[in-house]
Amino acid sequence: xxxxxxxxxxxxxxxxxxxxxxxxxxxxxxxxxxxxxxxxxxxxxxxxxxxxxxxxxxxxxxxxxxxxxxxxxxxxxxxxxxxxxxxxxxxxxxxxxxxxxxxxxxxxxxxxxxxxxxxxxxxxxxxxxxxxxxxxxxxxxxxxxxxxxxxxxxxxxxxxxxxxxxxxxxxxxxxxxxxxxxxxxxxxxxxxxxxxxxxxxxxxxxxxxxxxxxxxxx
Amino acid sequence: xxxxxxxxxxxxxxxxxxxxxxxxxxxxxxxxxxxxxxxxxxxxxxxxxxxxxxxxxxxxxxxxxxxxxxxxxxxxxxxxxxxxxxxxxxxxxxxxxxxxxxxxxxxxxxxxxxxxxxxxxxxxxxxxxxxxxxxxxxxxxxxxxxxxxxxxxxxxxxxxxxxxxxxxxxxxxxxxxxxxxxxxxxxxxxxxxxxxxxxxxxxxxx
Numbered sequence: 273x274x275x276x277x278x279x280x281x282x283x284x285x286x287x288x289x290x291x292x293x294x295x296x297x298x299x300x301x302x303x304x305x306x307x308x309x310x311x312x313x314x315x316x317x318x319x320x321x322x323x324x325x326x327x328x329x330x331x332x333x334x335x336x337x338x339x340x341x342x343x344x345x346x347x348x349x350x351x352x353x354x355x356x357x358x359x360x361x362x363x364x365x366x367x368x369x370x371x372x373x374x375x376x377x378x379x380x381x382x383x384x385x386x387x388x389x390x391x392x393x394x395x396x397x398x399x400x401x402x403x404x405x406x407x408x409x410x411x412x413x414x415x416x417x418x419x420x421x422x423x424x425x426x427x428x429x430x431x432x433x434x435x436x437x438x439x440x441x442x443x444x445x446x447x448x449x450x451x452x453x454x455x456x457x458x459x460x461x462x463x464x465x466x467x468x469x470x471x472x473x474x475x476x477x478x479x480x481x482x483x484x485x486x487x488x489x490x
Numbered sequence: 491x492x493x494x495x496x497x498x499x500x501x502x503x504x505x506x507x508x509x510x511x512x513x514x515x516x517x518x519x520x521x522x523x524x525x526x527x528x529x530x531x532x533x534x535x536x537x538x539x540x541x542x543x544x545x546x547x548x549x550x551x552x553x554x555x556x557x558x559x560x561x562x563x564x565x566x567x568x569x570x571x572x573x574x575x576x577x578x579x580x581x582x583x584x585x586x587x588x589x590x591x592x593x594x595x596x597x598x599x600x601x602x603x604x605x606x607x608x609x610x611x612x613x614x615x616x617x618x619x620x621x622x623x624x625x626x627x628x629x630x631x632x633x634x635x636x637x638x639x640x641x642x643x644x645x646x647x648x649x650x651x652x653x654x655x656x657x658x659x660x661x662x663x664x665x666x667x668x669x670x671x672x673x674x675x676x677x678x679x680x681x682x683x684x685x686x687x688x689x690x691x692x693x694x695x696x
Contacts, residue, residue, distance in 0.1 A: 275580030279566070279573075286568040347562030351619075354539050354558040355581045490542040 273361055276352075280369035290335055294374045295381055298331040302385045313390045320389035321399060321450035327385070328378045328403055329410060329443055335374050336414040336435065337421070337428035339366050340485070344422045353489055359482035367408075367415040367478070375407030391454060398453020402466060406446035409470040413438050416477050419485040441469050491517050491552055491626045493658060495538065498547035499681070502533045506545055506681040513674060517626070520649065520659040520669060525676040531662040532561075532631055534676065538660060539629045557625035559633060563616025567605025571596055571615055574604050579622040590621035593648050594641075609636040617645055620652075628652065628659040634667070642667065 284291040305323050309315060343349045352362055382403050383396050391399065417435035421427035449462035493515040500508050507530030515521050523531050537544050538551070539558035565574050575587040591597055594614040599607065604615060613636050620628055628649075634642050646667040649659055653669075661667075 275577055279569070279577045282573075283566060283568055288568060345562075346564055346566070347560050348564040348566070350536075350541060350560055350562075351558065351564040351578075352581070353541060354556060355578075355623075356554055356583065357581060490536075 273357060273365055276357065276362065276365050277369055280366065281372060284369070284373040289373075290338055291373050292377070294331040294335050295377045297334055298327045298378055298381065299385065301327040301330060302388050305389065316390045317392055317454075320386060320391040321395065321454050322447045323389060324382060324385060324391070324399060325402070325406075325443060325447040325450060328382065328407065329439055331378060332374055332407065332410045332414065333432055333435065333439075335370065336418055337431050339370050339415050339418040340422045341418065341427065349422070349485075350489060353486070359485055360478045363415050363419060363481040363485065364412075364478045366418075367412045370415065371408050371411035375403075375411055378407060379403045394456055395450065395454030398459060399450045401463070402446045402449040402453070405449075405463075405466050405470055406442050409442045409466075409473050410439060412473045412477050413442070416481045416484070419481040419488065422485060422488045442466070445469065491555055491656075491658065492550075493538070493556075493627050493660065494548075494550040496548050496550065498534075498537065498549060499545045500530055500533045500537045500542075501545040502530060507533055508676055508679045509546075509681045511547075511676065511679050515627070515658045515660060517656045517658055518653050520653055520661065520671040522667075522669075522671055522673045523660065523662045523676055524664065524673055525680075529676055529680055531676060535629050535631045535660065535662055536560075551627060555625055556627045556629055557620050557623040558629045558631075559616060559620055560631050561635070563612055564619070565604040565612060565615060568603060570601050570603055571607070572600045574615060575618060575622055578619045582623040582625070584622050584624045587622050590618040593621055593651075594618040594644055610638055610641055613637055614641055614644070617648065621648065626657045628657065628661075630659065630661045630663075632662055632664075634663055634665045 283289050302323065306316060340349065353359060379400060382399055386396055386399055414435055417431045420434060421431045424430060445462045445466040449459055449466055452459045452462060495511060495513050498511045499506055513521060523534065525531055536542050538549055539556050575590055579585060579587050591600060594617060596615060596618060599611060604612065607615065617633060633645060637645060642665065646669060649667065649669060652659065
């Protein structure tokens with residue numbers, strides 16, 4: 273398991289691994305927003321939490337099809353499936369590696385991007401909290417989608433179509449948490465809901481992912 | 491560590507390809523599967539490796555005893571030869587990769603990226619992976635593709651050493667490896683042609 277995690281992280285940082293792709297995409301989305309809605313600081317402050325969450329979600333989506341597709345193409349997945357590693361563990365480790373290379377950089381960079389959108393000072397803590405709590409769910413749900421579409425040529429687009437609806441609850445409560453935080457309101461409800469969704473999918477989805485992966489490998 | 495295949499039928503894409511196959515491989519033995527293209531050798535090997543369930547019959551193999559090698563080697567092009575082997579050794583809970591590097595003459599290549607190797611060198615690395623699994627039953631699908639004569643000899647030596655060590659092997663190959671082994675022609679076990687796809691075939695949902 274550890275070997276798989278370290279290998280995935282190592283691959284992400286080598287040429288063509290795609291590390292930094294998500295964060296660069298996030299940056300561009302955030303920079304484009306003032307161009308499209310105008311540089312009015314009041315309006316930007318208002319939409320900042322929602323835009324930041326949407327940007328993070330799309331940036332995360334960008335790298336999802338790499339989670340399993342590359343391993344399927346070069347035959348690694350067949351060999352891993354016949355190895356002592358349980359597939360449930362394999363998909364969990366894959367999701368973890370995706371989160372560490374995509375989710376964590378987004379969380380770290382979000383405050384900087386918040387400045388670009390004129391996010392109010394009290395909002396930073398809750399923006400980071402909401403992303404830190406929500407992005408693991410994005411990676412785990414994304415791995416499920418990757419397992420569903422593994423082996424399908426040009427599966428990336430199909431993957432996005434399948435996964436985006438599943439991201440809705442995370443997006444609603446994540447953005448709501450960030451918005452309430454920015455406006456200084458009570459954050460308990462969205463915080464608990466977001467945490468519940470994240471821990472729920474981490475606990476349950478790897479079993480579903482492993483099951484569909486096993487079928488796709490036949 | 492006996493591998494037993496009992497009256498097995500295998501299906502590919504919902505159509506039975508081979509029927510009524512039975513064989514047994516004891517430690518120290520190897521079996522070569524032969525047959526025309528498309529007859530179902532790969533499907534049979536994937537079934538034996540446990541990647542798909544047999545359509546009928548049973549494959550009896552000890553838990554976690556089978557090392558499978560397919561057409562693709564499962565190599566990461568951006569990792570070096572040594573890193574690739576080290577990864578598989580870790581996955582299978584082994585620590586020694588030197589023996590595998592020696593056996594397939596990879597010493598000079600150990601720090602090269604796998605992506606920069608030739609097809610034959612990649613294949614050698616893919617086969618070296620078998621040695622680091624430490625598993626007794628090898629299931630190999632066309633192991634000698636793109637190997638030159640010297641490398642085929644290296645591979646035959648590796649199989650011979652494996653068998654002498656009490657291991658066993660099931661190979662699908664067209665090349666004469668110079669091994670003293672049983673050859674099974676699966677041609678006669680071909681499923682009745684023209685048979686309609688198995689009705690109610692819902693493997694994908696089970």
